[in-house]
Every structure is written in C-alpha cells, then in structure tokens.
Amino acid sequence: MIKNSIISLKLINSAAFAVQDELFKVGLWFEGSKLAETEIYWCALSPFSLSDADGFFTHCVSPVQKILGFEQGHIYIPSFVLSQKIWKKRGSIRDVIRHEYAHSLAHYYPKLISKSDFKNTFGDDYYTYEPIKMKKKAFISKYARIMPMEDFAETFMVYVRRKGIMPSTIKNKQLIKKWQYISSLINLINK
Ligand SMILES: [Zn+2]
Structure with a gap:
C-alpha cells in the first residue's frame, strides 16, 4: 500500500x-x-x-x-x-502494472485472445462490455466481475504476482480454468 x-x-x-x-x-x-x-x-x-x-x-x-x-x-x-x-x-502500484500488462497482452496478441477458448473460459469475448453471469467464487476479485477483459486482467494480475503458482485457496472449477487458460496462453506465446 x-x-x-x-x-x-x-x-x-x-x-x-x-x-x-x-x-x-x-x-x-x-x-x-x-x-x-x-x-x-x-x-x-x-x-x-x-x-x-x-x-x-x-x-x-x-x-x-x-x-x-x-x-x-x-x-x-x-x-x-x-x-x-x-x-x-x-492499491499496490505493482498490482496495477500487472493488471495493465494483461490488457497489453490482449492488445499485442489479438489472434490468441480472439480464439473460442477465451469465450469458453471467461463467458464471452474479450471486448464485451457487460458483466458475465457466473458464481461469485468463479471470479478472483470483485473488479473481475465487471466484464470479461477485467476478469482476464485480474486473474492475470494474481497469476503474475504468484509467478504462475495457483493458490491452494482456489477451489472453484471455473476459476481454475481461468488460471489454466493463462498458462496455456503463455505456452502458445512461447511456441
Ligand atoms: Zn483493466
């Protein structure tokens, strides 16, 4: 802080x-x-x-x-x-920067983000400016509930902060899927 x-x-x-x-x-x-x-x-x-x-x-x-x-x-x-x-x-300025880098990733790798697995994971396309109906526990933060791009950015923020190691407190299947989506995205970027 x-x-x-x-x-x-x-x-x-x-x-x-x-x-x-x-x-x-x-x-x-x-x-x-x-x-x-x-x-x-x-x-x-x-x-x-x-x-x-x-x-x-x-x-x-x-x-x-x-x-x-x-x-x-x-x-x-x-x-x-x-x-x-x-x-x-x-909030922590590092968290802000982690979060914003998720938007950067979506911006500079648009083809990867527009694949159907983004929609399957976050409930709709990245550029959908409406909230998605999912259980509260499927979101990593309150802010993530605003729209898919913020859900992606908030999950990415925690992912980077935790260096990819999923917290044991994450039990929700949909949230685990979001975490895994980021891992597979990184694999694709490195191919
Ligand atoms: Zn954002």
Missing part, C-alpha cells in the same frame, strides 16, 4: 522493473516479446472518462485523448486520481 495517493515517476519505474522481472519468470518477457512494445507512462491525471482508474491501458485513443498526448497500446499511471482523497491509500 502506498502512503498517499500521489505517485512519483521513480515509484512507477521501480514497480515496472519488478513486474517485468516477474513476467520474465512466467515466460512472457523475452527477446521479441510483444509485451515489450508497451511503454509505461506517468501522467498527471487520467482522461475524464477514466477519472477513478489507478492505471489504464489504451486499446484505442479518442481524438481528444490524442490531443492530450495519449497514444494507443501503452500503460498510463496517473500521478493523482481524482476520486481518491489525499489521505486514502491506493
């Missing part, structure tokens, strides 16, 4: 370095890995539509966002999050 809600560039850089080392350990950071095309940028504030995000990945950018300097295919970490008060702690 971070003591106050303002994030420095130094903090982002050290968290990014640590997460890239974890990505290396799970087999996603190597010579030629498309994940390395993602830059991690510090920005003062998020665009208005994402004002409560601790971080975000730009699958696409609107003309207004472009004027503000955002580019497609990168991770942005805002220094200050409008919805958070100065005294409110925000």
